[in-house]
Amino acid sequence: MGERLAVVSGGGTGIGAAVALGLAGDGCDVLVVGRRAGVLAEAAGRIDAAVGRPGAVTPVVADLTDPEQVDRVRAAVGERAVDVLVNNAGGYLGGDTGTLPGVAAHWRANFDANVLTAVLLTEALRPALRRPGGRVILLSSIAAQRGGGGAYSAAKAALHGWAYDLATQLGPEQVTVNVVSPGYVADTEFFGDRMTPEGHAKRVAATLVGRAGEPDDVAAAVRYLAGPSAGYVTGQVLGVNGGSVLGR
Numbered sequence: 305m306g307e308r309l310a311v312v313s314g315g316g317t318g319i320g321a322a323v324a325l326g327l328a329g330d331g332c333d334v335l336v337v338g339r340r341a342g343v344l345a346e347a348a349g350r351i352d353a354a355v356g357r358p359g360a361v362t363p364v365v366a367d368l369t370d371p372e373q374v375d376r377v378r379a380a381v382g383e384r385a386v387d388v389l390v391n392n393a394g395g396y397l398g399g400d401t402g403t404l405p406g407v408a409a410h411w412r413a414n415f416d417a418n419v420l421t422a423v424l425l426t427e428a429l430r431p432a433l434r435r436p437g438g439r440v441i442l443l444s445s446i447a448a449q450r451g452g453g454g455a456y457s458a459a460k461a462a463l464h465g466w467a468y469d470l471a472t473q474l475g476p477e478q479v480t481v482n483v484v485s486p487g488y489v490a491d492t493e494f495f496g497d498r499m500t501p502e503g504h505a506k507r508v509a510a511t512l513v514g515r516a517g518e519p520d521d522v523a524a525a526v527r528y529l530a531g532p533s534a535g536y537v538t539g540q541v542l543g544v545n546g547g548s549v550l551g552r
């Protein structure tokens with residue numbers, strides 16, 4: 305059994321899978337949560353093999369917008385304390401916004417996917433967070449800081465205000481709460497078939513370092529915030545964006 309327990313939502317793909325790999329390599333047992341059993345099982349097997357520790361990663365299938373399914377994560381945690389909670393599940397959900405019912409559905413879907421998933425999982429595991437020493441990390445987006453994503457931008461921005469309150473509430477119990485805000489990260493399922501060579505080039509050109517982000521770039525920031533040396537860092541937004549947005 306690992307020394308610490310981490311829960312990573314959306315841990316079967318992209319940034320979440322890189323975070324799960326990193327935290328497993330740091331000695332954590334990791335619960336990876338998502339809606340697709342096959343994707344989670346594949347990631348768990350791959351990470352177990354990479355870190356040489358069978359059973360390091362355990363899949364938990366749950367749609368985190370559904371309170372009843374969120375209980376599956378609580379059950380999987382059992383009596384253990386949660387050292388690290390990474391609220392990474394989310395994404396941009398499109399929709400037909402040509403009608404008001406369409407607008408409502410589009411905004412609700414983006415709010416549910418990006419805010420409710422994090423709120424429900426955090427509330428479910430809040431009593432189990434390690435005290436002292438627990439870490440809560442929320443995955444936002446550069447879109448929260450500079451716009452560009454409509455309902456998605458607004459939903460991610462909502463995480464920031466909530467994180468400040470959560471940090472205030474949990475700080476006296478020595479639990480930190482921080483936001484990691486990635487810029488453009490390639491090699492994930494985020495863009496699906498929406499990305500074009502022009503779109504890729506435009507995003508790379510907007511960085512100061514002249515490249516797309518990789519899931520490991522974001523995972524490194526999460527691992528830092530999850531680690532013992534970050535105990536004095538709370539209520540912060542850490543941009544991992546290649547310099548596409550400066551100083552906020």
Ligand SMILES: NC(=O)c1ccc[n+]([C@@H]2O[C@H](COP(=O)([O-])OP(=O)(O)OC[C@H]3O[C@@H](n4cnc5c(N)ncnc54)[C@H](OP(=O)(O)O)[C@@H]3O)[C@@H](O)[C@H]2O)c1
Pocket residue numbers: 313314315316317318319320337338339340343366367368369392393394395396417421443444445446485486487488489490492493494495
């Ligand atoms: N890639 C970028 O450029 C970028 C930039 C800024 C921020 N971000 C943010 O970073 C996070 C990770 O994104 P990514 O790029 O790694 O994309 P991704 O590969 O699409 O990862 C999203 C993950 O969230 C899971 N998920 C989505 N809705 C869920 C739900 N209702 N319940 C449980 N799991 C759910 C998905 O698994 P299932 O579909 O199997 O449920 C998937 O594993 C997201 O919050 C995204 O908004 C990404």
